[in-house]
Amino acid sequence: MSGNPFETSLKTLHEAAAIGQINAEVVRLLEQPKRQFEFTIPVRMDDGHLEIFQAFRVHYCDALGQVKNGVRVVPDMDMDTAKALGFWMTIKHAVGGIPAGGGKGGIKADPSKLSRREYEALIRGFIRYLPMKGTWVDVPGADIGTHGQTQSWMLDELEAIQGFHSPAAINDKPIEANGTELSREATGTGAFFVTREVTRDLGIPDAASFAVQGYGNVGRVAAELLCQRGHKLVAVSDIFGGIENQDGIDVNALGAYVDEYKTVKGFPGCRDITPSELLEVPCDILLPAAVQSVIHEGNAGKIQAKLIMECANGPTTPEAEKILESRGVIIVPDVLVNCGSAIVCSFERTQGLTDSYWDRETVRSRLEERIVKAYQQTAAVAKELGVSYRDAAWVNALRKIEKAMLVRGWAWDQPK
Template sequence: MDNVFESALDALHKAGKKGNINPRVLKLLSRPKRVSDFAVTLKRDNGDFEVYDAYRVAYNDALGPTRDGTRFVPNLSLDEVKALGLFMTIKHAVSGVPAGGGKGGIKVDASKLSDRELESISRSFIRNLKPKGPGVDVPGADIGTGYKTQSWMLDEYEQITGVHCPQAINDKPAAVGGTVGSAEATGLGIFYITQEAARDHEIELDGAEVVVQGFGQVGATIANYLHEIGSKVIAVSDISGGIIDRDGLDIPELAKKVEAGALLKDLEGYEQVSNEELLELDCDLLIPAAVQNVINKNNADDIKADLVVEGANGPTTPEADEILKEKGIPVIPDVVANAGGAIVCHYERIQGITDDYWDIEEVEKRLKKQITGAYSASYDVSQELDLSMRHSAWVVALKRVSKAVEMRGWV
């Protein structure tokens, strides 16, 4: 099952059946509430004129306004955006965030745009996005977007409305109403979840052998936190490939080199490993923190980790999930493990509404309590109903969404 939206619907219906969710609610959740498909135009610096496909999906807003990321990637598809919108509906619900699931983006290679061009399409995206606003639909950042794009989007929204409204856009820098701790939130949340899961599965993290696929913002953050508590991060990778050292890599040193622009395959003095080989290394903990569908029916039987914690969205296909379950390898699903960014976006919203901004200690304290609470609720249901953590997390989320849908009289 390679179609990411079909995979998302498969997870929805399997969890719905196991959790005895109202079939009408499942039918409602089998399609987005609203899909926007529009064009974004750009006058290039060289005089060329481009028209790009843009999408925004408001999947379900029973629990609150739809919120989450905006991708600027060349291979973006509507099915991908719909799947991610459903994932965000579940992620917000299981994490106790009063928000619905949304996702959007532009089919463009952001790395090939100048700052002026990037600003132009960011502002155009907001101008063309309808409806929008803090009580309706709130775009955040994702692949190809970040502090710059979100600042431009906020400014465009405020120029249009004439109202100061930092809560209209998520993932902004603190200088324009964002929150401290947002850049590290996803990686830190994965670290908190990894500690909980390791305890429940009797894995001692001090000295544990860890493999991390993906050494961007998320992968590097979680690798560094684990390195600091004594874990041996034996292999990491980026888009170019990976490196391995059974004695443990110097993560802070690697992070400095990567931040300076180095690709892992170009670093001298390391044993090279492909991204595919890296996933099959013998280790205590595997964290796929790169892209979707990397653990699939073709390689799942060769996974040797004792525990898998999903740092990326959708890194494990449904077929692979079943194989890993049969092998007795627990998987902590993305909707719980990488919810730190979504949770801290909620904190950003609270601070924007109240104009009361927190320090990093307050953000991290609240994040730890909320994300470990989501893990505990999912773990308890998994034990009670004898479910995988993925199915139990979806069951917890679906029960919350279902209650809101039914109370609103939608089904």
């Protein structure tokens, strides 16, 4: 298999399109982004020298609405990554019933090597030199290397350029910058709602055990909500290490420990394990919530979970998925499980457009309604076609995009 993420996304497109009998012209339109930009950002560094950074932005498909989300700042950022991420966001928005297309991009840089002033100049430069932007065109959000502060800088820079307030033009902002409630917890909360629905449908009991790889915002929020429901947390890991206790881990005590020590490693009463060992511990449900490709050909045969909920983006390789499916392990894909953040970003834009901001419970209940509907649609397609949840999610998304493209006249209807 190619290591190119865009080629991987195209492989998934063609497989799902064949299953769903998607219009051939729609598939052709989705084989490349509608627009892609590569530009440079000059920054005067603290020592006086001029550094020039590469930046990328992709508007993959806007058949369902304006494009949006993440801006990633990492040393290995490139156009193929932006294209793949933009395509996946297109699918994720369609799965989640969000009236938006997929936009992604970023800057080739290491934020840890920049001073605060240098990083602010870089982020403001991204908005300044981004060729197309604005509430109705492209709404950048946060991703790896970006956060509430960077999004506030983006908004301030955009408003300075435009000459008027435009809170709906940037996503993932703090409340103080016209952001939305539940922004930080959106992905983990959405993952909990989907897990709850899946376990109900599969007859998995509320007391079932689970393990979480990655105890950041997503994994921690999902774990706390699952424990409130009665599930038993038996293993957790982060970048520093992992812990296991088959009798159960007190999630509230663990939270207090993590707040103090910034890691789960060393939590009392548990056996120390590595993050890779966590994937193989005995449990009913596994939540990979860290990085991509952690479940691969080398460890898929050792995973003991009956259900995998993909909280991270792309945690399971295609080769591993085939092995797991042959063993009867059910995988619920990332484009469904972790689309809670995309849904709440859509709510953030709506609130900014209307100048009417919702309380926390309103955001939570609307997120629940939207993501449960997304799961139900995916499950219905899986049953209709007799396919996996991943194939069903992609077919469901492609059908929505297909209808939009056909009615707009971008593609012509053809007999199937």
